[in-house]
Amino acid sequence: RPESDLxxxxxxxxxxxxxxxxxxTANRQYKAAPRMLVRAEGMHYEDVDGRQILxxxxxxxxxxxxxxxxxxxxxIAEQARTLDYSPAFQMGSPPAFALAQRLxxxxxxPLNHVFFTSSGSEAVDTAMKIVLAxxxxxxxxxxxxxxxxxxxxxxxxxxxxALGGLPNxxxxxxxxxxxxxxxxxxxDLPRNAFSKGLPRQGAELADDLExxxxxxxxxxxAAVFVEPIAGSAGVILPAPGYLQxxxxxxxxxxxxxxxxxxxxxxxxxxMPFAAQRFGVTPDLLTxxxxxxxxxxxxxxxxxxxxxxxxxxxxxxxxxxxFHGYTHSGHPLACAAALATLDVYAEExxxxxxxxxxxxxxxRLHALQGLPNVIDIRNFGLVGAVELAPRxxxxxxxxxxxxxxxxxxxxxxxxxxxxxxxxxxxxxxxKAQIDQITGTLGEMIRATA
Ligand code: PLP
Numbered sequence: 001r002p003e004s005d006l007x008x009x010x011x012x013x014x015x016x017x018x019x020x021x022x023x024x025t026a027n028r029q030y031k032a033a034p035r036m037l038v039r040a041e042g043m044h045y046e047d048v049d050g051r052q053i054l055x056x057x058x059x060x061x062x063x064x065x066x067x068x069x070x071x072x073x074x075x076i077a078e079q080a081r082t083l084d085y086s087p088a089f090q091m092g093s094p095p096a097f098a099l100a101q102r103l104x105x106x107x108x109x110p111l112n113h114v115f116f117t118s119s120g121s122e123a124v125d126t127a128m129k130i131v132l133a134x135x136x137x138x139x140x141x142x143x144x145x146x147x148x149x150x151x152x153x154x155x156x157x158x159x160x161x162a163l164g165g166l167p168n169x170x171x172x173x174x175x176x177x178x179x180x181x182x183x184x185x186x187x188d189l190p191r192n193a194f195s196k197g198l199p200r201q202g203a204e205l206a207d208d209l210e211x212x213x214x215x216x217x218x219x220x221x222a223a224v225f226v227e228p229i230a231g232s233a234g235v236i237l238p239a240p241g242y243l244q245x246x247x248x249x250x251x252x253x254x255x256x257x258x259x260x261x262x263x264x265x266x267x268x269x270x271m272p273f274a275a276q277r278f279g280v281t282p283d284l285l286t287x288x289x290x291x292x293x294x295x296x297x298x299x300x301x302x303x304x305x306x307x308x309x310x311x312x313x314x315x316x317x318x319x320x321x322f323h324g325y326t327h328s329g330h331p332l333a334c335a336a337a338l339a340t341l342d343v344y345a346e347e348x349x350x351x352x353x354x355x356x357x358x359x360x361x362x363r364l365h366a367l368q369g370l371p372n373v374i375d376i377r378n379f380g381l382v383g384a385v386e387l388a389p390r391x392x393x394x395x396x397x398x399x400x401x402x403x404x405x406x407x408x409x410x411x412x413x414x415x416x417x418x419x420x421x422x423x424x425x426x427x428x429x430k431a432q433i434d435q436i437t438g439t440l441g442e443m444i445r446a447t448a
Contacts, residue, residue: 011038013048035406040067043425043432045412053406056436057414058425061231061263062294065343066425072295072339079335088328096329099337103291103302106272106341108281111302115321116329120262120288121155123299124225127258127284128159129323131223134256134307143222147212147255150185153232154225154260163225166233181216183208183226187236189386193375194368196361199239206245218253223284228274231263234419235377235384243280256283256307262299266290266340267350267426269380270357277380283307293340298333349426353380359430363437364422370444372397383422385440394418400447401440408446409439 001009017031037053039046043066045053058064065072079095086093100114115130117123128146135143146163153169154160161170162177165185170176184205192199213221224246230236250257259282264274268290271277275285284307288299314320327333344350357380364383365376375386387397398418405411413436414421424436 011048042066042068043428051410054411054432054435054439056405056412056422056424056440058290058423059294060289060414061268061423062289064266064268064290064426065293065340065347065349066427069293069339069343071343072293072336075335075339076296076332079332083331086329086331088324088326088330092329093331093334095331095334095338099334099341102338102341103287103300107285107302108273108275110281110304110306111285112305113303113308115301115303115323116334117288117299117301117325118297118327118330118333119155119299120260120286121157121160121299122325123262123286123288123301124154124163124260125157125159126323127225127260127286127301128163128223130284130301130303130307130311130321131256131258133321134310135222137310137313140219140254142220143255145179145181145216145220146223146225147181147183147209147221148225149183149230151187151230151233151236152182152185152225152227152260153230154227155262181212183212183224185230185233185236186238186242187233189375194365195237195377196365197357197379198237199377202239203241203245205239206242206249209246209249213249213253213255218255221253221255223256223258224250225258225260227260227262228264228278228280229269229379229382231382231421231423232416234386234416235379235382235421237377237379238278243278247280247282250283258282258284258286260286262286262288263423267344267353268382268423270351270354272350291340292333292336293343295340296330296333296336297327298330298337347427352426352428356381356428356430356433360433363433367437367441367444370441371448373444381424381426381428385420385422385444387418387420387444389418397447401443404443404446405439409443411436411439411443413440 036048037045038048103114104112117126148163150165152165154163162180165182186202186205188202191201259275261273265287269277283304285302292298311320361378364378372388374388377384390397395417398415402415405413
């Protein structure tokens with residue numbers, strides 16, 4: 001195919017929409033009125049009709065440095081020319097080692113070892129296997145139970161699905177991994193609606209872990225998995241002290257604590273990781289999305305020295321962990337991530353969520369009082385506006401606001417049921433924050 005054909009293929013309406021089975025999408029509804037993105041630069045997407053769409057969601061919590069950053073684009077192209085692929089097993093290439101080193105330096109103290117995957121779902125399943133192998137190696141192989149939380153989202157692998165606490169993501173799939181129990185979620189509108197920043201009430205919800213420990217006995221529990229901020233469920237924040245309490249209980253009972261930072265990592269809350277912003281260090285931390293600015297799929301698990309050392313006790317010629325993916329440590333993904341980390345550092349983007357946090361909070365909370373708005377939540381550069389569900393059609397109001405924002409407001413937001421979630425690229429400026437909140441307000445008003 002000549003190059004001009006390839007360009008047309010990327011930027012023109014596809015000949016047919018039939019063959020592509022789209023993920024987490026109402027396929028027939030979408031295909032009746034497609035939203036087709038063809039280009040992106042900085043804070044904007046461009047759709048197939050040439051309309052500029054302001055990105056209020058960093059893609060899908062991915063593009064924290066904004067789109068098509070030349071440094072990242074060049075790094076990917078250069079790596080593709082130099083070494084396109086290296087086998088992942090018993091072989092290596094420099095970008096993976098360099099990136100692991102950089103991530104270890106960025107992460108909280110003892111998290112110094114990185115296992116690469118290509119997605120958040122793979123990262124979660126990998127973390128579950130590391131947890132099980134760790135306990136077994138220590139002679140506590142009976143610790144096989146996982147604790148997660150209602151409304152959690154940990155991806156779509158069988159492991160992550162079992163940890164997940166969103167009913168729609170489980171309902172259709174009868175076969176579930178056993179041995180998982182769930183903490184209560186921390187969303188509490190009666191006590192906390194319209195809190196600015198972290199909700200004041202709810203640290204005691206961490207004591208729910210004690211109930212599950214009593215029920216199952218600590219000796220059966222391998223790990224507690226939590227998102228420091230639950231994103232996919234519509235931005236659910238922890239009260240101050242909640243995560244600290246989970247940490248204390250895990251320490252006391254020999255249970256590993258895993259933070260799923262697939263959306264909170266890489267500056268979303270003003271530090272490299274939410275673990276640092278909340279001052280709580282987990283034993284394992286999963287990441288993906290913004291590690292490579294979304295430009296090439298990449299994810300992974302950061303493991304503590306203690307976990308890693310435990311799993312390095314086999315004889316030197318033995319494979320220590322029988323786990324890995326064809327694309328673990330993929331050179332293109334790692335090159336993209338190295339360039340991404342350069343951009344984050346040079347432009348001090350991780351600090352933006354703190355610098356802009358007050359302004360973001362103020363503009364977002366100005367939407368209080370609009371029709372059907374029952375809560376507004378914010379932390380760092382994360383926001384959510386929760387709408388009252390329509391009595392006979394839950395989710396339809398949120399979807400309508402999302403659709404209007406895109407078609408009428410030229411703004412990309414995300415809807416999870418009737419919750420509108422916002423997570424703009426960290427390069428967003430105040431005028432664009434005004435545009436995001438202003439347009440959203442207009443579309444909420446227009447949606448009865
Ligand atoms: N974990 C969390 C907390 C997430 O938010 C997501 C995706 O949104 C995942 C895991 C799954 O990541 P992926 O879609 O890359 O598999």
